[in-house]
Amino acid sequence: PDLFEAPDYYNIDDLLTEEHKLIREAARAWVKRDVSPIIEEAAQNAEFPKSIIPGLAEIGAFGPYIPEQYGGAGLDQISYGLIMQEIERGDSGVRSTASVQSSLVMYPIWKYGTEAQRNKYLPKLAAGEWMGSFGLTEPDHGSNPAGMVTNFKDKGDHYLLNGAKLWISNSPFCDVAVVWAKNEEGRIHGLIVERGMEGFSTPETHNKWSLRASATGELIFQDVKVPKENLLPNKSGLGAPLGCLDSARYGIAWGAIGAAMDCYDTALRYSKERIQFGKPIGAFQLQQKKLAEMITEITKAQLLALRLGQLKNEDKATSAQISMAKRNNVDMALKIAREARQMLGGMGITGEYPIMRHMMNLESVITYEGTHDIHLLITGLDVTGFNAFK
Ligand code: TGC
Ligand code: FAD
Secondary structure (H helix, E strand, O other): OOOOOOOOOOOHHHHOOHHHHHHHHHHHHHHHHHHHHHHHHHHHOOOOOHHHHHHHHHOOOOOOOOOHHHOOOOOOHHHHHHHHHHHHHHOHHHHHHHHHHHHHHHHHHHHHOOHHHHHHHHHHHHOOOOOEEEEOOEOOEOOOHHHOOOEEEEOOOEEEEEEEEEEEEOHHHOOEEEEEEEOOOOOEEEEEEEOOOOOEEOOEOOOOOOOOOOOEEEEEEEEEEEEHHHEOOOOOOOHHHHHHHHHHHHHHHHHHHHHHHHHHHHHHHHHHHOEEOOEEHHHOHHHHHHHHHHHHHHHHHHHHHHHHHHHHHOOOOOHHHHHHHHHHHHHHHHHHHHHHHHHOHHHHHOOOOOHHHHHHHHHHHOOOOOOHHHHHHHHHHHHHOOOOOO
16 A cells, blocks of 8 residues: 555646645655554544544645635645545545535634634634534434524523534534524524533444544534524525535545545556466456546546636536536545455455445445435536426
8 A cells, every 4th residue: 555656647737736746745645654554443443543633734634725814724726625635545534534624614614704713713623723523414304404403592692502413523522513503583504512511412423334434423412502602603594504515525526536546556556466367367358447447437537626626716616516526526436446346356355455444435425415316416406407306
């Protein structure tokens, strides 16, 4: 794994700036040094490796595109994508932690928060001093978050928050949570809930076969008194959390390429070394078909992500374009992981190689941030004008 080579079949590097390449190299070197050697054991033990938090902050993974005045890295969207790609080459769970912190916690505070909220939270989140989680999904409302029942009431000098969120990345150790809840009129608002507030608990979800190196849990609110200054005032309605998802889904479209590259690279090298019937298995047509299709799909995914990044830099990317890239690239990565796993034969099921871990991780990635089917329906709605959700 330490010999990782990132395929660039269409000379896409020529379309990147020197700064993009430097940022990617820094992230790649850090993943190789600090993530790859420990991640398999962390996944086997179902533990989030907290020791990597300072490193994530150092490579700019917490708020890559958040302005420097708030502690962010002040980078463009392609740099953000490249960082996500490199992290997910290491592990989708580590990328999840970065996605949540950046796009689901820092982004809403930056975009929908007050100046006081930005100054209080963003520098600490960018430095990894505080970790955040994002509570949208509920036990009975996953694909349909508009149906949420978590709610808050105005009690004069504070809000009273009740309800529960399920499947929340980073919840077990988060210091702050951006929580989406309905007010008395049924309008969705974002609230910043802090660990230590009475009635707020974060039990961990155990026995996952996927994203084992990422901590997942619940957010439970029992009559939690939330100070009024913790409401995000500048946007409400379902469009507020969905705007955060746009940013996270974009990062996932890049991240999935990293996981796919790692599987392809591992399978390619194995195919040249593993001898059966007197030949390297890479000399057999059936194995070449797998590798040729993998590099074709990775190349297409790279072009999709890069063009989307250009559109995002110009503030022109639509939510439907982001859905298409998230859906295509995660599906691509999962299919490559499954094929690459087979190419390693029995070795493919072991932790000696990263493929099975990527494959199991990607089963979550294809479900969270909008399932594979929900993103297809978003494209369907966009091209036909007919809403097939309801
Ligand atoms: P709909 O009526 O279509 O829209 C409601 C309002 O939202 C606006 N909107 C968007 N705004 C910004 N970005 C988007 N992507 C938007 N999509 C819609 C829309 O214009 C409307 O605004 P307004 O002003 O008219 O009110 O809403 P709907 O209830 O029909 O739902 C649409 C649907 C199904 C696409 C949406 O609910 C959806 O995307 N569902 C999937 C849920 C989901 O993705 N959950 C993710 C939870 S977080 C997570 O998984 C984190 S994983 C963490 C990690 O990376 O580790
Ligand atoms: P459901 O919505 O119950 O869907 C079940 C199936 O029905 C799916 O195949 C779906 O595609 C299909 N379906 C649903 N509606 C339709 C329809 N209209 N038409 C056709 N098919 C449909 N959420 C957060 O808020 N924050 C987080 O940090 C977070 N982290 C996560 C981490 C992990 C490891 C996982 C697994 C999930 C996480 N999620 C998080 C939740 C995730 O976003 C949801 O699991 C996802 O949105 C799907 O919701 P659901 O699991 O309730 O499935």
